[in-house]
Amino acid sequence: MPTLLSRSARLVVATLLTKLVCGAAQGATALDxxxxxxxAPVTDAATRAEFxxxxxxxFTAYFDEAQAYLRCLDAARSEVSEEINRAIRDxxxxxxxxDG
Known part of the structure; x- marks a missing residue:
């Protein structure tokens, strides 16, 4: 029976599933x-007026996304701080x- 997904498609699915499963146990990182x-700036007055x-x-969507990005970085910073404190305790x- 032929496989329904190509090798690369299976790899993508496996990666996404791993991310979902492992992501629940792992906090945010800056890479997330x-x-x-x-x-893009719109310098043409006619275009600015028309649109x-x-x-x-x-711009509103950008500002919302920027706030979400900053919250993500804060969460990543918090997670790393906890890991550092845990390593210090260990x-x-x-x-x-x-003595040596």
């Missing part, structure tokens, strides 16, 4: 945070360094 693309509403919506649990 994608900065938004800022709107004022659409341009405004694009290191301190090793006890005093031997």
């Amino acid at each position: 945070c994608l900065p938004p693309i800022p709107p 004022r509403v659409e341009i405004g919506q694009e 290191y301190q649990a090793l006890g005093p360094e031997p």
Whole structure:
């Protein structure tokens, strides 16, 4: 029986499933945070006047995405801080360094 998905398609599916399963156990990292693309400046007055509403919506969406991006970075920073504190506690649990 032929496979329904190509090898590359199976790899993509496996990667997405792994991300979903592992992502629940792992916090955000800076690599999970994608900065938004800022709107292109519109310098032509006629275009600005004609598409004022659409341009405004694009900027509003950008500002919303920028806030989400900053929240993602804050979450990643918090997660790394917790990991660092956990590593410090583990290191301190090793006890005093031997004289040598």
